[in-house]
Amino acid sequence: MESHEQLKQKINELEEEIRLYKRFVEHITFPFSYVDYELGKVIKKERNIPSATIETIEKEEKRTPILQWNIDLQKDYPFEQVEQFLAPIFDLVSHHIVFVDAEGKITLCNLQAANDVGVNRDDMIGKHIRELLNIPDEQIMTLKTLRTKQPLYNCEVLDRYYGIINTRILYNEDGSIKRVISMFQSLNQIKEAEKLAIAGRIAAGIAHEIRNPLTTVRGYLQFLKEQLPEHIVTLIDQLLIPELDRANDIITDFLNVAKPSEVKAEWIGINEFIRHDLDLLLQSEALLHNVQLSYHLDEKLQQYVVNIDKNQLLQVFINLFRNAIEAKTEKSLRVDIETKLHNNLVQIYVRDNGPGIPSTIIHHVFDPFFSTKPTGTGLGLSLSRKIIELHKGAMRVQSEFGHGSCFIIELPAYLKK
Numbered sequence: 001m002e003s004h005e006q007l008k009q010k011i012n013e014l015e016e017e018i019r020l021y022k023r024f025v026e027h028i029t030f031p032f033s034y035v036d037y038e039l040g041k042v043i044k045k046e047r048n049i050p051s052a053t054i055e056t057i058e059k060e061e062k063r064t065p066i067l068q069w070n071i072d073l074q075k076d077y078p079f080e081q082v083e084q085f086l087a088p089i090f091d092l093v094s095h096h097i098v099f100v101d102a103e104g105k106i107t108l109c110n111l112q113a114a115n116d117v118g119v120n121r122d123d124m125i126g127k128h129i130r131e132l133l134n135i136p137d138e139q140i141m142t143l144k145t146l147r148t149k150q151p152l153y154n155c156e157v158l159d160r161y162y163g164i165i166n167t168r169i170l171y172n173e174d175g176s177i178k179r180v181i182s183m184f185q186s187l188n189q190i191k192e193a194e195k196l197a198i199a200g201r202i203a204a205g206i207a208h209e210i211r212n213p214l215t216t217v218r219g220y221l222q223f224l225k226e227q228l229p230e231h232i233v234t235l236i237d238q239l240l241i242p243e244l245d246r247a248n249d250i251i252t253d254f255l256n257v258a259k260p261s262e263v264k265a266e267w268i269g270i271n272e273f274i275r276h277d278l279d280l281l282l283q284s285e286a287l288l289h290n291v292q293l294s295y296h297l298d299e300k301l302q303q304y305v306v307n308i309d310k311n312q313l314l315q316v317f318i319n320l321f322r323n324a325i326e327a328k329t330e331k332s333l334r335v336d337i338e339t340k341l342h343n344n345l346v347q348i349y350v351r352d353n354g355p356g357i358p359s360t361i362i363h364h365v366f367d368p369f370f371s372t373k374p375t376g377t378g379l380g381l382s383l384s385r386k387i388i389e390l391h392k393g394a395m396r397v398q399s400e401f402g403h404g405s406c407f408i409i410e411l412p413a414y415l416k417k
Contacts, residue, residue: 026050030071037063047075079170079178083108096184102177104128104143111343115410116186118396121343141165142182149177163187211251218244250379265307265391270339270346270411271297277310278317278337285318289325289333296338304413306346312387316395317350319380320407324352327405341413348409357399365397 002010025045033044040059045052047070071077083099087108090097096113100106106124109132114121117132124132129142137143141152145167152167163186170179221240225233274295286293317337324335331353338349357365368382388395392412399405 022051025052029075030069030077032067032069034068035066037061037065047072075173080107096182096186098129098132098142098182098184099179100129100142100146100182101179102146104130104146106132107179113184115343115345115394118398118408142167142180145169145180145182146177157184211248214244214248264309264311266310267305267307267414268310269302269304270306270348271299271301273308273310273313274337274339274348277314281314281318282321285321285325286335289328291325291328292332292334294334294336296336298338298340300341301339301346301413303416304341304346305416306391306411306413308391308411313391316384316387316409319384320350323380324350324354324405327352327354329355344413346411346413348411349406350409351404351406353404356401356403357397357405358401362397362399366395 025043028045029047031045031047033042035042035057037057037060040057042055042057043052044055087110090108090110091112093110094112096116097108097110098106098113099108105126105128107126109121109124111121113132114124117134119132129140130137133140141155141157142165145151149169151169152165155165155167157163157165163184165182165184167180167182169177170181172178218241221236221244225236228236274297279295282293285291321335324333334353336349336351338351340347340349366381366385368379385395388409388411394410395407397405397407
């Protein structure tokens with residue numbers, strides 16, 4: 001039998017527990033109800049009322065308790081935590097999603113927006129949206145909504161971020177702006193797809209109408225060489241046949257851009273691919289052209305793999321390496337290849353210290369047939385980016401004229417099983 005003091009202590013402990021539960025309920029801001037049929041009790045709490053009410057109902061021992069709540073994410077929950085919850089969900093969206101506060105500072109930025117602009121998503125949180133987009137404030141539609149308090153519906157954007165933007169406003173209880181939410185759908189890929197569709201139709205005609213006559217002409221030139229004087233034979237060997245072969249190569253490249261060969265992918269570590277496959281191929285080219293070649297590989301990628309077609313990816317690096325060599329100036333050329341793990345992506349940087357790309361043309365370097373070289377076809381970079389896109393990746397360029405160029409390749413990274 002328990003003593004009076006022991007009973008008193010237990011009562012005190014139970015009273016403390018009850019006070020704890022009551023204080024806990026007071027800090028719950030959202031309405032809820034809990035029905036316990038076995039005890040025959042219902043506890044209810046309304047919004048903006050600190051205490052809860054308890055009612056007695058008929059006991060039903062076999063019925064399961066029921067808990068219901070009504071959470072308003074704007075009123076009952078710290079919105080910063082709501083954004084933290086939404087961020088990994090929005091990372092799955094292929095459009096750009098950005099939240100800004102009343103000062104235009106970024107509170108949420110999804111991976112697609114960060115990757116397309118070429119920044120670290122975490123570095124952007126807390127910074128003004130102009131630092132993300134790098135365009136004048138008057139061109140930023142999110143800031144326009146912030147100024148006018150008018151949401152935008154399917155507004156077409158015609159600056160370098162070509163696409164459609166929608167904005168919405170979330171308000172605080174006092175009527176001030178809590179967030180401006182913007183979602184941007186880029187139309188660049190649709191535009192590129194339309195270009196490639198046209199290119200495919202043209203390529204089919206080119207292959208039939210031009211390639212066959214070129215083969216015929218080349219064959220007859222070879223046949224006629226034995227019956228012609230030496231200076232004409234020299235002209236055929238050094239000019240006519242090489243030009244026919246060059247035209248045939250252009251057609252082949254164009255067909256590859258319009259309809260690349262099938263990807264035969266395998267799971268490999270990107271660092272191993274660079275150390276073994278790529279280095280073996282590039283070292284001879286580097287030695288031949290007196291190029292200093294170096295690698296900086298992120299060891300964290302040892303735990304990740306990529307799904308790639310080795311031969312196609314090698315072709316991309318060969319194109320980038322030869323572009324750097326062909327743009328080489330009198331100074332010694334350096335090419336640095338670096339890998340990084342970033343936002344569940346493998347980033348591969350191919351940097352050179354060449355002459356760089358003028359800002360007036362840098363946005364056209366991936367366009368088919370765009371070339372600054374007298375003998376270039378302008379299809380190498382276009383084909384390279386198409387190969388990367390077929391690997392579910394992306395490719396972009398950064399360059400400052402006179403200070404070299406950097407091509408950035410991004411591929412999905414997967415943890416090793």
